[in-house]
Amino acid sequence: GISKRHLPEIFLKIYASPSPASLLSTVVLDHYENPRNVGSLNKSSKNVGTVLVCAPACGDVMKPKLQVDENGKIVDAKFQTFACGSAIASSSLATEWVKGKSIDEALKIKTTDICKFFFLLFILLFLKKKIISVLAEDAIKAALSDYRLKQKDKKENHVKANS
Structure with a gap:
């Protein structure tokens, strides 16, 4: 993690600010006010x-839906959420990032990557208030686990049908 002693003085002032919400970057606000990929895919x-x-x-609460093609590439991503602005923004960004990635690449996305993208101010807010949602990372991993389980069941049913 980031140690306070390694931060320039200006960032320490920001870190100590009594109103950290006012420091959110325009990128975070844009993902909150105009979230990408809100919606649903056929869960069946x-x-x-x-x-x-x-x-x-x-x-x-977040419900991600990730569509994976026959090559293991994520071709679409949607999410629905009842959550704070931080979770909405990070979910929006995460669904943007996973599109076009392989399952293994998507599983490497961490909350810290989202923090880095949303700039140092967001990281500082994370250190101060723990307001950055870890929901996006957990949700992506859980949705991909569900996909893999469905693929395993699909293969087992195919083998049984051909036996």
Whole structure:
């Protein structure tokens, strides 16, 4: 993590600010006010991984849906959420990032990557208030796990049908 002693003085002032919400970058606000990929995909499809993920600490809930093609590439991503602005913004960004990636590439996306993208101010807010949602990372991993489970069931049913 980032140590306070390694931060320039200006960032320490920001870190100590009594109103950290006013410091959110325009990128974060844009993803909050205009979230990308809000919606749904057919959860019954064997090529769509989905799950309901909850952050017990704050009550945020997210339901991602990731569509994976026959080559293991994520071709579409949607999400629905009842959550804070941080979770909406990070979910929006995460669904943008996973599109076009392989499953293994998508599983490497971490909350810290989202923090870095949203600039140092967001990281500082994370250190101060823990307001950056970890929901996006957890939700992507859970949806891909659901997809893999469906693929395993699909293969087992195919083998049984051909036996």
